[in-house]
Amino acid sequence: MTDTNEQFSALMNAAVDGILLINDRGSIEAVNSAVERLFGYSKDELFGKNVSLLMPEPDKSQHDGYLSNYLNSGEAKIIGIGREVRARCKSGKILPIYLSVGDYHDGNQVKFVGIIRDLSQQKTREAKLAEAEKEIHQLVSHLAQVSRVSVMGEMAANIAHEINQPLSAIATYAQSARRLLNVATPDLHTLKKPLDKIAEQALRAGEIIKGVRTWVREQDTERQRCELDKLILAVIEIARLSNEQDEIDIQLELEPGLPEVMVDPIQLQQVLFNLIRNALDASKSCQRAKSIVISAEATSTERVTVRVNDRGAGIDEEARSRIFEPFVTTKDAGMGMGLSICKTIIEAHGGELSYCPRSEGGTSFYFTLPTAISTSANSL
Amino acid sequence: MTDIPQIVYVVDDDEAVRDSLELLLSTVGLNSKTYSSALNFLDDYAHIHQSEQHACILLDIRMPGMSGIELQQTLIERGSKLPIIFITGHGDIPMAVKAIQKGAMDFIAKPFHDQDLLDRIQQALRLHAERYEALRDSQQTQQHLLTLTPRESQVLQLMLAGNANKVIAAELSLSQRTIEVHRAHVMEKMHAPSLALLVQKMSRLES
Numbered sequence A: 001m002t003d004t005n006e007q008f009s010a011l012m013n014a015a016v017d018g019i020l021l022i023n024d025r026g027s028i029e030a031v032n033s034a035v036e037r038l039f040g041y042s043k044d045e046l047f048g049k050n051v052s053l054l055m056p057e058p059d060k061s062q063h064d065g066y067l068s069n070y071l072n073s074g075e076a077k078i079i080g081i082g083r084e085v086r087a088r089c090k091s092g093k094i095l096p097i098y099l100s101v102g103d104y105h106d107g108n109q110v111k112f113v114g115i116i117r118d119l120s121q122q123k124t125r126e127a128k129l130a131e132a133e134k135e136i137h138q139l140v141s142h143l144a145q146v147s148r149v150s151v152m153g154e155m156a157a158n159i160a161h162e163i164n165q166p167l168s169a170i171a172t173y174a175q176s177a178r179r180l181l182n183v184a185t186p187d188l189h190t191l192k193k194p195l196d197k198i199a200e201q202a203l204r205a206g207e208i209i210k211g212v213r214t215w216v217r218e219q220d221t222e223r224q225r226c227e228l229d230k231l232i233l234a235v236i237e238i239a240r241l242s243n244e245q246d247e248i249d250i251q252l253e254l255e256p257g258l259p260e261v262m263v264d265p266i267q268l269q270q271v272l273f274n275l276i277r278n279a280l281d282a283s284k285s286c287q288r289a290k291s292i293v294i295s296a297e298a299t300s301t302e303r304v305t306v307r308v309n310d311r312g313a314g315i316d317e318e319a320r321s322r323i324f325e326p327f328v329t330t331k332d333a334g335m336g337m338g339l340s341i342c343k344t345i346i347e348a349h350g351g352e353l354s355y356c357p358r359s360e361g362g363t364s365f366y367f368t369l370p371t372a373i374s375t376s377a378n379s380l
Numbered sequence B: 001m002t003d004i005p006q007i008v009y010v011v012d013d014d015e016a017v018r019d020s021l022e023l024l025l026s027t028v029g030l031n032s033k034t035y036s037s038a039l040n041f042l043d044d045y046a047h048i049h050q051s052e053q054h055a056c057i058l059l060d061i062r063m064p065g066m067s068g069i070e071l072q073q074t075l076i077e078r079g080s081k082l083p084i085i086f087i088t089g090h091g092d093i094p095m096a097v098k099a100i101q102k103g104a105m106d107f108i109a110k111p112f113h114d115q116d117l118l119d120r121i122q123q124a125l126r127l128h129a130e131r132y133e134a135l136r137d138s139q140q141t142q143q144h145l146l147t148l149t150p151r152e153s154q155v156l157q158l159m160l161a162g163n164a165n166k167v168i169a170a171e172l173s174l175s176q177r178t179i180e181v182h183r184a185h186v187m188e189k190m191h192a193p194s195l196a197l198l199v200q201k202m203s204r205l206e207s
């Protein structure tokens, strides 16, 4: 029968899963190599020991009870079912395992065979998966935020197109009128139509602009108490996402204990996002140090100031006096709506938006906001 | 060329833009016809195609429904020879460049400078006139060719190859005097005052 014994131990030791045999009192009678590997005990160390050695509490002290329960009642909790449990290694490390148990009779004694599958790799995989899933969720919600912030850009594109229509018509009517006057004996009556049309189209353009203002103001309903640093951090993450190649370093200097502000968080984020975008644009076109700094500080109990500082090329001289006007842009693909909308938003919040050149080069755009305390004090 | 009437077709979805262009064109004595959509223009196309006018299209690139670019494509497929000047808005430049690559004559951004626009329109009308006359000339040349006798056709071929009368006479085994008579007939029937013009007419025919 040695042959069978050898075959048996060869089988046992080839198994990847741990296999151990215990008797009806819980003493270990045989283990395979996988058990040694999994738990860090040698066969000799395990032989004759109670199997509870391999269990953490509470199973450890209750295992003898489980056994006698089964032997007395025949009621299986695990036998023939298998389940996920925790095991304990020699080093004290806890191992997630899948344990299946079967019983058999050796003479008139009931014995048990346990098969142990190490779940730790599967568990790390699952954890990684869950992690990745969480990241995806975060990304998706970021993207949703980015699109909310850039809705303004899209809207600006549509407005640009819309407003270009009456503008072209006005230009063409005016040029026609000039031509009608440019004859030896102009018939002044012919000027009535183009002049009426110019007035009409100018009003149409005005309506479109008014539409933008209302759009901005209509969103005022969402004002709430916000922590300024949280708002800034969220926008910076969005800005980092859109600063794809990480060409430009975005730095933060937040004064600790910034007061709360009473704002529409989305609108405030739109303002910050646009200022940061402009700063990134200005930095890209300039060889100087590629970093921008966003800072915030309380300038008094009633006011906070937020700055977006860049080391870019500075404000274009020709555009300087008009950058806050709608549709003023020096960029090829620019809309020129950003600063105009930012200004409207900040002023609607009782703040001011302004800029100054920096002595070390670049531009500092900054805005002030009343703190939440001063806002509620004023409304009392 | 000047006695043929001229017309500018304006296709733009914006009423004020159309109306103001019509007025501007009228101040320089240019006739125009306006359409509020690409489809309206196509509805009228059979009529436009047959009209004997020198014409061009001022076409808005961005319109709801069929865009200016799509209308251009349709016209190309229908073999239209009408020069197109695209009207573009803010940010449509890449589209306009594509349109030019497909054969549009030019594009002009809204709002326009009147003189720029009028210059381009004149250029487009001239281009259409040239295309139109080239077509008419070659049709006439075709008809003139049909009036030649077989002998005269032979003489014409040899003339175009640059042969002197003596060579042609030897080639056709005729007297030089006879060739001179044929040659005079060819020139007369082809309405060509000089050999140079005859060569030009024939080469236009081939192209």
Ligand SMILES: Nc1ncnc2c1ncn2[C@@H]1O[C@H](COP(=O)(O)OP(=O)(O)O)[C@@H](O)[C@H]1O
Binding pocket: A274, A278, A279, A282, A310, A312, A313, A314, A315, A316, A319, A323, A328, A329, A330, A331, A333, A334, A335, A336, A337, A338, A339, A340, A363, A365
């Ligand atoms: N940080 C900056 N540095 C230099 N110039 C700037 C900066 N921010 C804005 N500008 C100038 O102001 C113009 C208007 O900005 P904006 O209203 O945001 O429109 P856009 O970004 O579409 O051009 C810009 O085109 C640019 O010339």
Ligand SMILES: [Mg+2]
Binding pocket: A274, A277, A278, A336, A338, A339
């Ligand atoms: Mg901007």
